Amino acid sequence: QVHLVESGGGLVKPGGSLRLSCAASGFTFSDHYMSWIRQAPGKGLEWLSDITGSGTSISYAESVKGRFTMSRDNAKNSLHLQMNSLRVEDTAVYFCARASIAVSGMFDSWGQGTLVTVSS
Amino acid sequence: DIQMTQSPASLSVSVGDRVTITCQASQDISNYLNWFQQKPGKAPKLLIYDASTLETGVPSRFSGRGSGTDFTLTISSLQPEDIATYYCEQYDHLPWTFGQGTKLEIK
Numbered sequence: 602q603v604h605l606v607e608s609g610g611g612l613v614k615p616g617g618s619l620r621l622s623c624a625a626s627g628f629t630f631s632d633h634y635m636s637w638i639r640q641a642p643g644k645g646l647e648w649l650s651d652i653t654g655s656g657t658s659i660s661y662a663e664s665v666k667g668r669f670t671m672s673r674d675n676a677k678n679s680l681h682l683q684m685n686s687l688r689v690e691d692t693a694v695y696f697c698a699r700a701s702i703a704v705s706g707m708f709d710s711w712g713q714g715t716l717v718t719v720s721s
Numbered sequence: 722d723i724q725m726t727q728s729p730a731s732l733s734v735s736v737g738d739r740v741t742i743t744c745q746a747s748q749d750i751s752n753y754l755n756w757f758q759q760k761p762g763k764a765p766k767l768l769i770y771d772a773s774t775l776e777t778g779v780p781s782r783f784s785g786r787g788s789g790t791d792f793t794l795t796i797s798s799l800q801p802e803d804i805a806t807y808y809c810e811q812y813d814h815l816p817w818t819f820g821q822g823t824k825l826e827i828k
Binding site (some may be wrong): 636645660662704706708709711713714 | 753755757763764765766767770776808810811812815816817818819820821822
């Protein structure tokens with residue numbers, strides 16, 4: 602059974618940094634694209650970034666490009682999102698999501714999310 | 722970026738109703754469209770992929786249709802557990818983009 606558990610959220614001041622993690626289990630982690638998606642309070646879903654199974658190719662949304670860095674450790678079945686230069690508008694629940702083996706963008710399993718609050 | 726426009730934004734429904742939600746893409750996305758269901762405080766759940774293929778375990782009262790720019794999600798007979806917000810998402814071109822959501826509320 603696929604299981605994704607995010608951690609690392611919390612309260613941070615504008616301009617600060619935070620590192621999110623996602624622990625994966627129940628599937629062959631290195632086979633799958635993985636993504637980060639966020640949801641601001643009371644708002645819709647926003648895709649942020651994805652990474653190939655090997656970790657060699659990463660894509661970002663313009664809203665986070667240059668500030669956020671996605672990575673994965675296939676030996677530890679873990680996914681990470683390093684978030685720098687955080688802004689108030691980055692406040693959201695951050696989800697990690699598994700995409701299918703062949704198709705990035707088809708999110709078939711999600712974690713429960715971790716809340717990031719950016720406030721002074 | 723491809724814009725995804727859902728309608729309506731909200732819908733008052735009764736148990737047993739036939740419910741249809743529409744999603745329009747700003748350009749042709751073939752059939753690269755997903756539908757998700759999200760309940761309050763929970764993660765989204767994939768219902769339908771490739772515009773019309775039901776994800777394993779999803780009840781058959783859910784169905785999806787469409788290709789190109791116009792898509793629909795239909796619930797044939799609404800059940801109480803279907804009260805949620807529904808999102809479409811295109812995965813034809815990066816960045817993957819979602820509709821703004823359709824919230825179902827009990828009448």
